[in-house]
Amino acid sequence: MTKVTKAHLVIRHKALECIGCCLCEETAPQYFRMDDNGMAELIDGEAEGVFYKAVGLKMDQEELAEAEEGCPVDIIRISAQ
Numbered sequence: 001m002t003k004v005t006k007a008h009l010v011i012r013h014k015a016l017e018c019i020g021c022c023l024c025e026e027t028a029p030q031y032f033r034m035d036d037n038g039m040a041e042l043i044d045g046e047a048e049g050v051f052y053k054a055v056g057l058k059m060d061q062e063e064l065a066e067a068e069e070g071c072p073v074d075i076i077r078i079s080a081q
């Protein structure tokens with residue numbers, strides 16, 4: 001995983017609870033895509049417990065916050081690390 005600096009955010013996604021609404025892919029397609037089963041996956045995500053984790057750019061904070069707030073099952077977390 002890319003080293004996390006002040007220019008980065010950490011994205012966590014609890015993929016197992018996804019209901020496949022597509023909102024995160026529509027909001028932040030550089031970080032989320034729908035898989036062959038119609039569920040969202042975090043692009044380049046690495047497993048961390050029940051979450052997948054990846055690094056995002058701070059310049060994409062607005063789109064990521066929108067994905068986090070919009071997810072109907074609340075399984076996206078954006079944080080500083």
Ligand code: SF4
Nearest residue numbers: 018019021022024071
């Ligand atoms: S917004 Fe949430 S429920 Fe909808 S596809 Fe993305 S992760 Fe799944």
